[in-house]
Amino acid sequence: MNVVALTGKEQLILQEREIPAISHHEILLKVHAIGVCGSDLRIYQNGDNRVDFPRVIGHEIAGEIVALGKYVNHFSIGDRVTLGAHIPCGECLFCQKNEGHLCIKGESIGYQIDGGFAEYVVLPRNFIEYGSIQKIADTTSYEIASLSEPFSCVLSGLKEVEIRDGDTVVVYGAGAIGCMYIAAAKKLGAKKVIAVQRSKPRQKMATEAGADFVIDPLESNTVNKVLEMTNGYGAEVVIITAPAPSVQQESLEIAKKTGRILFFAGMKQIKEISLNTNHIIYKQLKVVGTHGAPRESHMEAVKWIDDGVIDFHFFVTHSFPLHHTEEAFQTALRKDGLKCIINPFK
Ligand SMILES: [Zn+2]
Ligand SMILES: [Zn+2]
Numbered sequence: 606m607n608v609v610a611l612t613g614k615e616q617l618i619l620q621e622r623e624i625p626a627i628s629h630h631e632i633l634l635k636v637h638a639i640g641v642c643g644s645d646l647r648i649y650q651n652g653d654n655r656v657d658f659p660r661v662i663g664h665e666i667a668g669e670i671v672a673l674g675k676y677v678n679h680f681s682i683g684d685r686v687t688l689g690a691h692i693p694c695g696e697c698l699f700c701q702k703n704e705g706h707l708c709i710k711g712e713s714i715g716y717q718i719d720g721g722f723a724e725y726v727v728l729p730r731n732f733i734e735y736g737s738i739q740k741i742a743d744t745t746s747y748e749i750a751s752l753s754e755p756f757s758c759v760l761s762g763l764k765e766v767e768i769r770d771g772d773t774v775v776v777y778g779a780g781a782i783g784c785m786y787i788a789a790a791k792k793l794g795a796k797k798v799i800a801v802q803r804s805k806p807r808q809k810m811a812t813e814a815g816a817d818f819v820i821d822p823l824e825s826n827t828v829n830k831v832l833e834m835t836n837g838y839g840a841e842v843v844i845i846t847a848p849a850p851s852v853q854q855e856s857l858e859i860a861k862k863t864g865r866i867l868f869f870a871g872m873k874q875i876k877e878i879s880l881n882t883n884h885i886i887y888k889q890l891k892v893v894g895t896h897g898a899p900r901e902s903h904m905e906a907v908k909w910i911d912d913g914v915i916d917f918h919f920f921v922t923h924s925f926p927l928h929h930t931e932e933a934f935q936t937a938l939r940k941d942g943l944k945c946i947i948n949p950f951k
Contacts, residue, residue: 606622606623606624606723607621607622607723607927607949608620608622608722608723608724609661609723610659611656611659611660612658613659614650615649615650617934618659619927619930624724625725625727627672627673627727629676630674630733631674631677631727631730632670632673632680632733633670633671633725633726633728634668634670634686634727634728635668635669635671635725635950636667636723636724636725636950637668637948637949637950638666638667638947638948639663639665639666639667639722639946639947640752640754640755640945640946640947641663641933641934641937641946642663642754643780645662645715645934646938647873653716655711655712655716656717660716661719661721661726662715663715663721663723665690665751665753666687666720666721666726667685667686667687667741667748667750668747669683669686671725680733680738684740685740685745685747685750686739686740686741687739687741687747687750687754688714688728688732688736688737689736689739689753689754689898689900690713690897691705691706691713691737691897692710692713692717692718693705693706693712693731694708694710694712694735695734695735697709697710700735703899704899705735705736705899705900706897706899713897714726714728723927737903739753739904739907741753741910742911744911745910745911748921748946748948749910749918749921750910752785752906752920752944753903754898754903754906755781755782755785756906756917757898757903757905757906758895758896758897758898758902759789759906760898761898761899762786762867762869762895763789763793764902765865765867765893765895766842766866766867768790768794768795771796772790772797772842773795773796773797773799773840773842773861774799774841774842774843775798775800775840775842775844776790776798776799776800776811776846777845777846777849777852777856778801778802778845778846778847778870779800779807779810779814779816780846780940780943781920781943782846783800783807783811783846784811784814784920785814785920787800787814787816788815788915790842790844792914795842797818797834798815798816798818799816799817800814800818801820801822801852802819802820803821804940806941806942807940814919818834831859839861840860840861841860841865843856843865843866843867844869845869845870846869846870848871848873850872850878853868854878854881857881857892858881860884860890862888863890863891864888864890864891865890866890866891866893868892868894869894869895919943920943920944922941922942922943922944923941923945924945925945925947926947926948927947927949929947930947933945933947
Protein backbone atom coordinates (compact mmCIF):
# COMPACT_ATOMS: atom_id res chain seq x y z
CA MET A 606 0.00 0.00 0.00
CA ASN A 607 0.99 3.62 -0.38
CA VAL A 608 1.46 5.87 2.62
CA VAL A 609 2.76 9.39 3.02
CA ALA A 610 5.11 9.39 5.98
CA LEU A 611 6.44 12.43 7.79
CA THR A 612 10.12 11.52 8.08
CA GLY A 613 11.27 14.81 9.59
CA LYS A 614 10.15 18.40 9.79
CA GLU A 615 8.61 19.45 6.46
CA GLN A 616 9.45 16.07 4.89
CA LEU A 617 6.44 14.21 3.59
CA ILE A 618 7.57 11.14 1.67
CA LEU A 619 5.45 8.76 -0.39
CA GLN A 620 6.38 5.21 0.65
CA GLU A 621 5.34 1.75 -0.40
CA ARG A 622 4.62 -0.55 2.55
CA GLU A 623 3.01 -3.90 3.22
CA ILE A 624 -0.67 -3.68 4.20
CA PRO A 625 -0.40 -4.18 7.97
CA ALA A 626 -1.59 -7.44 9.55
CA ILE A 627 -4.21 -7.07 12.27
CA SER A 628 -4.64 -8.93 15.56
CA HIS A 629 -7.87 -10.57 16.72
CA HIS A 630 -8.84 -7.30 18.42
CA GLU A 631 -8.15 -4.86 15.59
CA ILE A 632 -9.80 -3.42 12.50
CA LEU A 633 -8.23 -2.66 9.12
CA LEU A 634 -9.76 0.42 7.56
CA LYS A 635 -9.48 1.41 3.93
CA VAL A 636 -9.05 5.18 4.01
CA HIS A 637 -11.34 6.92 1.51
CA ALA A 638 -10.98 10.47 2.82
CA ILE A 639 -8.61 12.19 5.22
CA GLY A 640 -8.67 15.88 6.07
CA VAL A 641 -5.64 18.10 6.65
CA CYS A 642 -6.01 19.57 10.14
CA GLY A 643 -4.33 22.67 11.55
CA SER A 644 -2.59 20.37 14.03
CA ASP A 645 -1.16 18.30 11.12
CA LEU A 646 0.34 21.52 9.76
CA ARG A 647 1.81 22.28 13.18
CA ILE A 648 3.39 18.80 13.40
CA TYR A 649 4.67 19.15 9.82
CA GLN A 650 6.35 22.47 10.58
CA ASN A 651 7.46 22.11 14.19
CA GLY A 652 7.22 18.46 15.16
CA ASP A 653 5.37 17.41 18.30
CA ASN A 654 6.43 15.75 21.54
CA ARG A 655 3.83 13.01 20.95
CA VAL A 656 5.13 12.22 17.43
CA ASP A 657 8.29 10.25 16.62
CA PHE A 658 9.51 10.31 13.02
CA PRO A 659 8.89 8.58 10.73
CA ARG A 660 5.15 8.74 11.33
CA VAL A 661 2.07 8.67 9.13
CA ILE A 662 0.07 11.53 10.63
CA GLY A 663 -3.58 12.44 10.03
CA HIS A 664 -6.65 11.84 12.19
CA GLU A 665 -9.67 13.22 10.27
CA ILE A 666 -10.52 9.89 8.71
CA ALA A 667 -13.48 8.31 6.92
CA GLY A 668 -13.30 4.89 5.32
CA GLU A 669 -14.52 1.36 4.93
CA ILE A 670 -13.88 -1.62 7.20
CA VAL A 671 -12.12 -4.24 5.05
CA ALA A 672 -10.90 -6.68 7.74
CA LEU A 673 -11.58 -7.25 11.40
CA GLY A 674 -10.32 -9.54 14.13
CA LYS A 675 -12.49 -12.36 15.42
CA TYR A 676 -13.00 -10.67 18.80
CA VAL A 677 -14.27 -7.41 17.32
CA ASN A 678 -18.01 -6.98 17.88
CA HIS A 679 -20.53 -4.44 16.61
CA PHE A 680 -18.83 -3.94 13.23
CA SER A 681 -18.79 -5.80 9.90
CA ILE A 682 -16.74 -5.83 6.76
CA GLY A 683 -18.06 -3.20 4.40
CA ASP A 684 -19.18 -0.77 7.13
CA ARG A 685 -18.73 2.85 6.05
CA VAL A 686 -17.46 4.75 9.06
CA THR A 687 -15.87 7.96 10.28
CA LEU A 688 -13.57 8.27 13.28
CA GLY A 689 -12.86 10.41 16.29
CA ALA A 690 -9.17 11.08 16.96
CA HIS A 691 -8.56 10.06 20.58
CA ILE A 692 -7.43 6.61 21.73
CA PRO A 693 -8.68 6.54 25.33
CA CYS A 694 -6.90 4.17 27.74
CA GLY A 695 -10.25 3.18 29.23
CA GLU A 696 -8.84 3.15 32.75
CA CYS A 697 -8.04 6.66 33.94
CA LEU A 698 -10.59 8.78 35.81
CA PHE A 699 -11.49 10.70 32.64
CA CYS A 700 -11.96 7.62 30.49
CA GLN A 701 -14.20 6.13 33.14
CA LYS A 702 -16.44 9.18 32.82
CA ASN A 703 -16.60 8.91 29.01
CA GLU A 704 -14.23 11.85 28.65
CA GLY A 705 -11.64 9.99 26.59
CA HIS A 706 -10.50 13.24 24.99
CA LEU A 707 -9.04 14.17 28.39
CA CYS A 708 -7.33 10.79 28.90
CA ILE A 709 -4.12 11.19 30.90
CA LYS A 710 -2.22 9.10 28.34
CA GLY A 711 -3.10 11.55 25.55
CA GLU A 712 -2.91 9.03 22.72
CA SER A 713 -4.39 9.84 19.34
CA ILE A 714 -4.45 8.40 15.85
CA GLY A 715 -1.69 9.93 13.76
CA TYR A 716 0.40 10.80 16.83
CA GLN A 717 1.70 7.74 18.72
CA ILE A 718 0.44 5.36 16.03
CA ASP A 719 0.22 5.69 12.24
CA GLY A 720 -2.74 7.66 10.97
CA GLY A 721 -4.68 8.41 7.85
CA PHE A 722 -2.43 9.76 5.10
CA ALA A 723 -2.31 6.21 3.80
CA GLU A 724 -4.40 3.73 1.87
CA TYR A 725 -5.05 1.63 4.98
CA VAL A 726 -4.93 2.26 8.73
CA VAL A 727 -5.09 -0.17 11.66
CA LEU A 728 -7.55 0.69 14.42
CA PRO A 729 -6.21 -0.65 17.74
CA ARG A 730 -8.19 -2.38 20.46
CA ASN A 731 -8.48 0.58 22.86
CA PHE A 732 -9.67 2.78 20.05
CA ILE A 733 -12.37 0.26 19.07
CA GLU A 734 -13.48 -0.16 22.68
CA TYR A 735 -13.28 3.40 23.99
CA GLY A 736 -12.78 5.71 21.02
CA SER A 737 -15.34 6.72 18.44
CA ILE A 738 -16.10 4.77 15.25
CA GLN A 739 -19.41 5.90 13.80
CA LYS A 740 -21.25 4.41 10.85
CA ILE A 741 -22.36 6.99 8.30
CA ALA A 742 -25.54 7.19 6.21
CA ASP A 743 -25.44 5.76 2.67
CA THR A 744 -26.17 9.26 1.42
CA THR A 745 -23.11 10.76 3.17
CA SER A 746 -19.91 10.83 1.11
CA TYR A 747 -16.61 9.84 2.71
CA GLU A 748 -15.25 13.30 1.99
CA ILE A 749 -18.01 15.02 3.96
CA ALA A 750 -17.88 12.31 6.65
CA SER A 751 -14.22 13.11 7.30
CA LEU A 752 -15.38 16.49 8.66
CA SER A 753 -16.90 14.67 11.65
CA GLU A 754 -13.72 14.94 13.75
CA PRO A 755 -13.13 18.71 13.39
CA PHE A 756 -16.87 19.36 13.67
CA SER A 757 -17.06 17.29 16.86
CA CYS A 758 -14.47 19.66 18.36
CA VAL A 759 -16.66 22.60 17.31
CA LEU A 760 -19.71 21.06 18.98
CA SER A 761 -17.71 20.30 22.11
CA GLY A 762 -16.66 23.96 22.27
CA LEU A 763 -20.20 25.19 21.70
CA LYS A 764 -21.40 23.07 24.59
CA GLU A 765 -19.18 25.11 26.90
CA VAL A 766 -20.31 28.55 25.69
CA GLU A 767 -23.91 27.58 24.97
CA ILE A 768 -25.44 29.74 22.23
CA ARG A 769 -28.84 31.13 23.23
CA ASP A 770 -31.59 32.56 21.05
CA GLY A 771 -30.86 36.16 20.15
CA ASP A 772 -27.18 36.10 21.13
CA THR A 773 -24.51 38.13 19.41
CA VAL A 774 -21.54 35.86 18.73
CA VAL A 775 -18.08 37.06 17.71
CA VAL A 776 -15.85 34.50 15.96
CA TYR A 777 -12.15 35.31 15.56
CA GLY A 778 -10.69 33.57 12.52
CA ALA A 779 -12.62 32.23 9.51
CA GLY A 780 -10.67 29.13 8.53
CA ALA A 781 -12.49 25.79 8.34
CA ILE A 782 -13.05 25.69 12.10
CA GLY A 783 -14.05 29.35 12.33
CA CYS A 784 -16.54 28.94 9.48
CA MET A 785 -17.97 25.83 11.15
CA TYR A 786 -18.47 27.87 14.33
CA ILE A 787 -20.16 30.65 12.33
CA ALA A 788 -22.58 28.28 10.56
CA ALA A 789 -23.36 26.27 13.71
CA ALA A 790 -23.88 29.38 15.85
CA LYS A 791 -26.42 30.70 13.35
CA LYS A 792 -28.17 27.34 13.30
CA LEU A 793 -28.32 27.29 17.12
CA GLY A 794 -30.13 30.60 17.24
CA ALA A 795 -27.50 33.35 17.30
CA LYS A 796 -29.12 36.56 16.08
CA LYS A 797 -25.94 38.21 14.94
CA VAL A 798 -22.62 36.57 14.11
CA ILE A 799 -19.65 38.87 13.70
CA ALA A 800 -16.47 37.43 12.18
CA VAL A 801 -13.07 39.03 12.73
CA GLN A 802 -10.69 38.16 9.92
CA ARG A 803 -7.72 39.80 8.22
CA SER A 804 -7.41 37.94 4.92
CA LYS A 805 -9.82 39.09 2.21
CA PRO A 806 -10.58 35.64 0.74
CA ARG A 807 -11.49 34.35 4.18
CA GLN A 808 -13.64 37.42 4.87
CA LYS A 809 -15.71 36.29 1.92
CA MET A 810 -15.80 32.73 3.31
CA ALA A 811 -17.06 34.07 6.64
CA THR A 812 -19.94 35.85 4.93
CA GLU A 813 -20.80 32.77 2.88
CA ALA A 814 -20.74 30.65 6.03
CA GLY A 815 -23.40 32.90 7.51
CA ALA A 816 -21.64 35.78 9.27
CA ASP A 817 -23.80 38.91 9.37
CA PHE A 818 -20.81 41.24 9.67
CA VAL A 819 -17.12 40.87 9.04
CA ILE A 820 -14.61 43.10 10.77
CA ASP A 821 -11.22 43.58 9.14
CA PRO A 822 -8.99 44.41 12.13
CA LEU A 823 -6.51 46.10 9.82
CA GLU A 824 -9.16 48.58 8.74
CA SER A 825 -11.20 49.18 11.87
CA ASN A 826 -10.94 48.84 15.62
CA THR A 827 -12.59 45.56 16.61
CA VAL A 828 -13.50 46.66 20.15
CA ASN A 829 -15.21 49.86 18.99
CA LYS A 830 -16.94 48.09 16.18
CA VAL A 831 -18.38 45.31 18.36
CA LEU A 832 -19.52 47.77 21.03
CA GLU A 833 -21.12 49.92 18.34
CA MET A 834 -23.00 46.92 16.95
CA THR A 835 -24.27 45.86 20.38
CA ASN A 836 -25.43 49.23 21.74
CA GLY A 837 -22.37 49.35 23.94
CA TYR A 838 -23.15 46.05 25.74
CA GLY A 839 -20.69 43.73 24.00
CA ALA A 840 -21.19 40.19 22.70
CA GLU A 841 -22.77 37.37 24.68
CA VAL A 842 -20.36 34.83 23.19
CA VAL A 843 -16.81 35.20 21.87
CA ILE A 844 -15.04 32.29 20.16
CA ILE A 845 -11.34 32.43 19.30
CA THR A 846 -10.09 30.13 16.56
CA ALA A 847 -7.07 32.28 15.63
CA PRO A 848 -3.80 31.55 17.48
CA ALA A 849 -2.99 35.14 18.49
CA PRO A 850 -2.39 36.32 22.08
CA SER A 851 -3.72 39.80 21.27
CA VAL A 852 -7.18 38.50 20.44
CA GLN A 853 -7.34 36.58 23.70
CA GLN A 854 -6.75 39.89 25.48
CA GLU A 855 -9.24 41.68 23.28
CA SER A 856 -11.96 39.08 23.81
CA LEU A 857 -12.30 40.15 27.45
CA GLU A 858 -13.05 43.70 26.31
CA ILE A 859 -15.70 42.88 23.74
CA ALA A 860 -17.66 40.43 25.91
CA LYS A 861 -20.90 41.58 27.48
CA LYS A 862 -21.29 41.31 31.26
CA THR A 863 -21.89 37.60 32.04
CA GLY A 864 -20.56 36.78 28.54
CA ARG A 865 -19.02 33.41 27.62
CA ILE A 866 -15.59 33.23 25.98
CA LEU A 867 -14.08 30.15 24.33
CA PHE A 868 -10.33 29.83 23.79
CA PHE A 869 -10.20 27.21 21.06
CA ALA A 870 -6.93 27.75 19.19
CA GLY A 871 -3.73 26.79 21.00
CA MET A 872 -0.76 29.15 20.71
CA LYS A 873 2.03 28.03 18.39
CA GLN A 874 4.67 28.35 21.04
CA ILE A 875 3.74 28.32 24.68
CA LYS A 876 3.70 31.95 25.66
CA GLU A 877 2.63 33.63 28.84
CA ILE A 878 -0.09 36.05 27.93
CA SER A 879 -1.10 38.93 30.17
CA LEU A 880 -4.83 39.30 30.63
CA ASN A 881 -6.73 42.00 32.47
CA THR A 882 -8.49 39.65 34.87
CA ASN A 883 -10.60 42.52 36.24
CA HIS A 884 -12.76 42.07 33.15
CA ILE A 885 -13.41 38.48 34.19
CA ILE A 886 -14.27 39.48 37.74
CA TYR A 887 -16.28 42.66 37.32
CA LYS A 888 -18.06 41.57 34.16
CA GLN A 889 -18.63 38.08 35.60
CA LEU A 890 -17.27 36.42 32.48
CA LYS A 891 -16.97 32.71 31.87
CA VAL A 892 -13.68 31.98 30.10
CA VAL A 893 -13.22 28.37 28.97
CA GLY A 894 -10.93 26.34 26.76
CA THR A 895 -11.70 23.15 24.89
CA HIS A 896 -9.56 20.70 23.00
CA GLY A 897 -10.71 17.65 21.07
CA ALA A 898 -14.08 16.12 21.72
CA PRO A 899 -15.71 13.31 23.71
CA ARG A 900 -17.38 10.45 21.85
CA GLU A 901 -20.79 11.96 22.55
CA SER A 902 -19.90 15.10 20.55
CA HIS A 903 -18.52 12.96 17.74
CA MET A 904 -21.79 11.03 17.53
CA GLU A 905 -23.66 14.31 17.46
CA ALA A 906 -21.38 15.64 14.71
CA VAL A 907 -22.10 12.58 12.54
CA LYS A 908 -25.81 13.19 13.05
CA TRP A 909 -25.47 16.83 11.91
CA ILE A 910 -23.56 15.60 8.85
CA ASP A 911 -25.95 12.75 7.96
CA ASP A 912 -28.95 15.05 8.37
CA GLY A 913 -27.30 17.93 6.49
CA VAL A 914 -28.18 20.33 9.31
CA ILE A 915 -25.76 22.87 7.81
CA ASP A 916 -24.12 22.83 4.37
CA PHE A 917 -21.01 20.75 5.04
CA HIS A 918 -19.96 20.73 1.38
CA PHE A 919 -19.14 24.41 1.77
CA PHE A 920 -16.21 23.63 4.08
CA VAL A 921 -14.40 21.37 1.59
CA THR A 922 -12.61 23.60 -0.89
CA HIS A 923 -9.81 21.33 -2.13
CA SER A 924 -9.39 17.60 -2.85
CA PHE A 925 -6.18 15.77 -3.74
CA PRO A 926 -4.97 12.23 -4.46
CA LEU A 927 -2.61 10.68 -1.90
CA HIS A 928 0.57 11.39 -3.84
CA HIS A 929 -0.31 15.11 -3.74
CA THR A 930 -0.39 15.22 0.06
CA GLU A 931 2.51 17.67 0.16
CA GLU A 932 0.62 19.99 -2.19
CA ALA A 933 -2.44 19.72 0.05
CA PHE A 934 -0.33 20.77 3.06
CA GLN A 935 1.10 23.72 1.14
CA THR A 936 -2.38 24.76 0.02
CA ALA A 937 -3.63 24.59 3.59
CA LEU A 938 -0.63 26.60 4.81
CA ARG A 939 -1.35 29.32 2.24
CA LYS A 940 -4.89 29.54 3.68
CA ASP A 941 -6.27 29.66 0.15
CA GLY A 942 -9.50 27.94 1.04
CA LEU A 943 -10.95 26.02 3.97
CA LYS A 944 -10.59 22.25 4.31
CA CYS A 945 -8.14 20.29 2.10
CA ILE A 946 -9.00 16.61 1.80
CA ILE A 947 -7.01 13.69 0.46
CA ASN A 948 -8.86 10.86 -1.27
CA PRO A 949 -6.40 7.91 -1.43
CA PHE A 950 -8.63 5.84 -3.75
CA LYS A 951 -10.09 8.46 -6.06
ZN1 LIG B 1 -8.25 17.68 13.44
ZN1 LIG C 1 -7.58 7.37 29.94
